[in-house]
Amino acid sequence: MHPKVNGEPTPADGCVSGDVGEPLTGNYFISTYPPFSTWTSEAVGAVSQMLHNPKAPSSTPLGLYVHIPFCVERCRYCYYLSHAGKSRRHMDEYVDALANELRLYRDTPALSNRNIRFVYFGGGTPSLLPSETLARLLERLQLIAPWTAAEEVCFECAPKTATTSKMKILRDNGVTRLSLGVQTFNDDVLRQNGRIHLAADVDRAYEAIRGAGFPVVNIDLIVGLVGETEASFMESVDHVIFMAPESVTIYQLEIPLNTPLCHALDTGSTDIALISWPQKRRRLGIAFTRLEEAGYTVRSAYSAVRDEKKHAFIYQDALYHGADLLGLGVASFSYLDGLHFQNVTSDKTYFEHVRCGELPIRRAYELDNEERLIREFILQLKLGHVDVDRLRNRFGVDPLGRFATPLEELRQNRWIQSDADGVTLSREGLLRVDRFLRLFYRSCHRNAKCS
Numbered sequence: 001m002h003p004k005v006n007g008e009p010t011p012a013d014g015c016v017s018g019d020v021g022e023p024l025t026g027n028y029f030i031s032t033y034p035p036f037s038t039w040t041s042e043a044v045g046a047v048s049q050m051l052h053n054p055k056a057p058s059s060t061p062l063g064l065y066v067h068i069p070f071c072v073e074r075c076r077y078c079y080y081l082s083h084a085g086k087s088r089r090h091m092d093e094y095v096d097a098l099a100n101e102l103r104l105y106r107d108t109p110a111l112s113n114r115n116i117r118f119v120y121f122g123g124g125t126p127s128l129l130p131s132e133t134l135a136r137l138l139e140r141l142q143l144i145a146p147w148t149a150a151e152e153v154c155f156e157c158a159p160k161t162a163t164t165s166k167m168k169i170l171r172d173n174g175v176t177r178l179s180l181g182v183q184t185f186n187d188d189v190l191r192q193n194g195r196i197h198l199a200a201d202v203d204r205a206y207e208a209i210r211g212a213g214f215p216v217v218n219i220d221l222i223v224g225l226v227g228e229t230e231a232s233f234m235e236s237v238d239h240v241i242f243m244a245p246e247s248v249t250i251y252q253l254e255i256p257l258n259t260p261l262c263h264a265l266d267t268g269s270t271d272i273a274l275i276s277w278p279q280k281r282r283r284l285g286i287a288f289t290r291l292e293e294a295g296y297t298v299r300s301a302y303s304a305v306r307d308e309k310k311h312a313f314i315y316q317d318a319l320y321h322g323a324d325l326l327g328l329g330v331a332s333f334s335y336l337d338g339l340h341f342q343n344v345t346s347d348k349t350y351f352e353h354v355r356c357g358e359l360p361i362r363r364a365y366e367l368d369n370e371e372r373l374i375r376e377f378i379l380q381l382k383l384g385h386v387d388v389d390r391l392r393n394r395f396g397v398d399p400l401g402r403f404a405t406p407l408e409e410l411r412q413n414r415w416i417q418s419d420a421d422g423v424t425l426s427r428e429g430l431l432r433v434d435r436f437l438r439l440f441y442r443s444c445h446r447n448a449k450c451s
Ligand SMILES: C[S@@+](CC[C@H](N)C(=O)[O-])C[C@H]1O[C@@H](n2cnc3c(N)ncnc32)[C@H](O)[C@@H]1O
Pocket: 077, 078, 079, 080, 122, 123, 124, 125, 156, 157, 158, 159, 180, 181, 182, 183, 220, 221, 222, 251, 252, 253, 254, 255, 256
């Protein structure tokens, strides 16, 4: 059974070989390379080898990602690993496990002395942690790995749980970038997508956030939510512009296979109004233009900022340029010294591993030089520009030669232009970037599942 689709593809929307038919369901967003499904349990042994026998002191920037897998309720479209209805005791136990996991890494030769340059608390809904639990988490982690010298500390919030007291705790503990998940300002669309807040809750949360004085506030919207109309989406964009956050992020709705929304579509619900991918791109394109007219600068396929110099998103920029990342918590993934690895996904197994003093890793992948080049090239495409010289110097390979075939395909579609200092995406290219990144993959990875 097909869901109701408002808006058919426009003639301008061609397909490339990495872009078969654009089904409404399935993954769209690409967060790394090679795909997670190629990571294996056999490669996990390489992680402790790397941690205990580092090749050389590393000058690569190191970031910390902390996953908080709790939400008040699950939204219909969401695929992040998170659970609703966990007790306070469970959250406290989880916080202890996070600190103990960090300690395990800090005790290794590879990570004992490295400074933390950026931090990201993501979820789930990190702001759901009760105030005392939140304060304890921040304090315990910093006792093990202080982030006083970090350039950026990000924290994700949802409107109902962003209270004045929690915002103060965050600011007092060095959080510099607060991200608020709004998605839309239309109450009816919020309800249809299983969000627990209403537009009025956003105003309350925003006051608390502004009162705490974070240098950067980001607001997340989604384009293409169930029940969205062009008018409701544009009103949301205008409302955000009126609020004037330093950063605005707009994701195109994806409906991964394991989400409640996908199950509803599979079981034949016919009253689910969704728009097609070309429509999402068209609306996002209009939103970017409106943001630009309001003084914002588009700085990636998903975001615009008020001041490019002051409001950089260091976590994203650093990761996309090859920084190391240590991920803590269930399902978190890390990238250290060219090794990808991901944690177990069940809380119970996670607790057991950490309690026994074992790293809670379930799968890993060791990238060779060419895979690292592909990874950085495609991630930087998501920022709209690839500095080719920098990659050439880093990897000793000319990216323009290595990727000549896919680049020519994109050029013919007018999705890129090559300029003196690299490869720059056109706006049309930027709006569909995750759709064509597979063209740059090694052929053995092109058909691999995302997760
Ligand atoms: C972990 S959530 C942010 C914090 C909080 N849990 C919330 O939802 O307000 C990260 C962001 O991912 C985006 N997101 C989640 N599921 C998505 C989907 N299926 N398609 C597109 N964006 C999605 C939303 O914009 C959301 O704000």
